[in-house]
Amino acid sequence: MKKSNRIQRYSAPERINHWIVAFCFVFAALSGLGFFFPSLNWLMNVLGTPQLARILHPFVGVVMFVAFLLMFLRYWKHNLIERSDLEWAKNIHKIARNEEVGDTGRYNFGQKCVFWLAITCLLLLLASGIVIWRPYFAPSFSIPVIRAALVVHSVSAVGLILTIMVHVYAALWVKGTITAMVEGWVSSAWAKKHHPRWHRELQSKGQDNQH
16 A cells, blocks of 8 residues: 555554453453353463463453543544434445445444444443452352342353454454554545545545555
């Protein structure tokens, strides 16, 4: 890609923030699956040993939440649902055929759904995780509350895993998305095709053709 024909989509701090969340998610998800399914307890070795995994899992989860919270504070305004998003949702069949619809801003409706589902699941995971976190907090709660928290934690974890799977699939499906999060840049043509309103906004601010 020529430097004169590219736009910065993510800065270095934004990309580092994203990959911290990603790596923490992998470690937390794999170790969590090992806790939940006895046949997958070998996954706990991702954090060293099963014993070490039980100690580190909640700490990794907290780091992931804090890192995502920084992303939330940075991107929430871009992910507010707008009336124009309804057109995207109504034409999901065209999206499945790799056609672009609507006047999309920085993020499309699908990306916005992933964003809000992720923060919802993470909030539930944090709250329920604190309740079941031994030996620090769990002794302060009754057995029924801990059992309820375990259910919430498990369901939220599955929800987050499915959400991230959709996120990864979409990133692989739309060529150029991975490059944006690795290198920080997209082509002007990519931005104009997938996020036309965002492209126009950058042009109006004189931020097109950054290099």
